[in-house]
Amino acid sequence: MLQQLRVRPGDAANLAEREPGSTPGAPGGRAETEAATAAQLAKLSELQERLYAERRRSLLVVLQGTDTSGKDGTVRHVIRGLDPSGTRVVAFGVPTAEDLAHDFLWRVHRHVPKAGEVVVFNRSHYEDVTTVRVKELVPEDVWKARFEHINAFERLLVHGGTEIVKCFLHISEREQASRLRERADDPRKRWKLTSADLIDHGRFGDYLDAYDFAIERTSTDRSPWWIVPADHKWYRNWAVAEILVTTLSETNPHYPLVPPMPEAAALGD
Ligand code: ADP
Helix, strand or coil: CHHHHEECCCCCCCHHHCCCCCCCCCCCCHHHHHHHHHHHHHHHHHHHHHHHHHCCCEEEEEEEECCCCCHHHHHHHCHHHCCHHHEEEEECCCCCHHHHCCCCCHHHHCCCCCCCCEEEEECCHHHHHCHHHHCCCCCHHHHHHHHHHHHHHHHHHHHCCEEEEEEEEECCHHHHHHHHHHHHHCCCCHHHCCHHHHHHHCCHHHHHHHHHHHHHHHCCCCCCEEEEECCCHHHHHHHHHHHHHHHHHHHCCCCCCCCCCHHHHHHCC
16 A cells, blocks of 8 residues: 555656545554554664664665655654664755855765665755746756756665665645644744745645656656655654655665674673
8 A cells, every 4th residue: 555655667746636635554543553653663773773783775765845744743753763873864954155056966965874874864955856946046957957967866876775765745735824824823833934934835836846847757766756645744654654664674684694702701691
């Protein structure tokens, strides 16, 4: 069931036809799904330890989505299951002058995982073909040429032993309006709201079009996109945990085979 979230190479993402409030493959309603997520996080933690011990391969998780789609929440609820010493979360905001003085992959490449590590990108190089396109920050021929560079860059990482998982957190326009309203109404959440978020909300359809276009061109066998229905936070957490467990189980990292150490006998029983 979860496989239906995965975009096959060359397939259209068809965001408009996917239901952000759906819960494909969920083990039940909210309570059952939350319990299943806790079990998945325990599995994830064990798989990560093997990845870390093996020190040969690595995992890059890319989280993308419109404003309020739950990227931070996913980090809080799913990534928290991982050991902080083997995990880094990197958020990409508006590029600095230094970033802009380089090619668009420069700021991203320096944060990719080293062997044994899990790195989570909260926003990523995909901003350079979505937000940049919607806000018309560079001419069309410039952002269009970036897909080729993105695919070559991700191939490079895969050849070096990095598994890549890209999750698009898919919320509905209605849900985005409700989450923005909550931020506007709650004094403890108001700090998260900017007037730019409200302008972007007015362009929700343009963002979806940009993601449709980008996902179709960059979902490959070894670096797939998963479109995660994200109106229900409990489902989103479960689906991302499940996707990570599935990916790492296929990677199947091994503890290194270390022969017994004769000197350890001196430690006694
Ligand atoms: P968030 O909104 O994810 O909580 P921030 O408040 O730091 O985090 O906002 C990040 C902002 O930076 C978003 O509006 C995003 O679209 C923008 N951004 C990220 N990368 C780029 C980029 N390459 N070019 C232009 N804007 C970008």
